[in-house]
Amino acid sequence: MKKLILASSLLLPTFPVHAIESLPWTQASLAYTRVTPSISDSAYTKATPSASYNLHGVSFIGTNLLDENAFVTGRLESTSKTGGATAAEFMRLSLGVGYRQSILDTINIFGKASYESNYFKESSSESISNYGYGLEGGARFLIAQRLELGASLSRITFAGVSEAALNLSAAFHISNHHSIGLFNSRYEDASYTDLRWTYSF
Incomplete structure (x- = not known):
């Protein structure tokens, strides 16, 4: 019986367990994204959807x-809704520069x-189509060398109309290079x- 258990354990896949010591900043991510625009005017879409629905993409x-502190960042997002009475498409481009500081x-x-910039149809x-700017400030925390939590406040402005957002995130670092995470901006x-998969360089 012991030999059977041992043989079974050898056949099971094993995954290396790595603990990271600091927060990675040079990263590339691929995400499944869900967007929920409001039926009222929104600075995020700068449009008034005819009904409440979710877009996926x-x-x-x-x-x-x-260098040790300055960074550049970018996001390209494409979501849509097909089927039903209403079809919709939303695209977003964000290009930014920032500065980070390690407390620990x-x-x-x-x-x-x-x-x-964004496009809604x-x-x-x-x-x-809308063009504007965004500002964001926040913090990232590494918990127990595997779990990362984040929180920030941001403001986006299109044509003089601004809207604030609360951004929350949680990511699990599978290894020094790979992590999966959930990010929400409201x-x-x-x-x-x-829902992101991220590779850290």
Whole structure:
């Protein structure tokens, strides 16, 4: 019986367990994204959807640390809704620069400014494109060398109309290079959620 248990354990896949010692900043992510625009005007979409619904799609996110503290970041997002009475499409581009400061190896604070643009189209209306800027400040925390938590406040502005957001995140670092995480940003009139796979360089 002991030999059978031993043989079974040898056949099971094994995964190396790595603990990370500091927060990675040079990263590339692929995410499943869900966007929920409000039926009221939103600075996030700068449009008025005809009904409440969810849009689903993908996002590509990247961050590159230029030196010990300065970084650049970008996000390309494409989501849509098909079927039903209304079809819709939403796209977003964000390009930013920022600065981070280590309080400890396990606690980083940061701030960034970004160029923002988006495109929204419903089947029953004309498309709307918007261009503006965003500001964000927050912190990242490494818990127990495997779990990362994050929180930040941001404000996005299109054509003089601003909207604030609360951003929360949690990521599990499988290894020094791979992590999976859940990210949520909630604006006053819209929200989006990412389920991300991230590779850290």
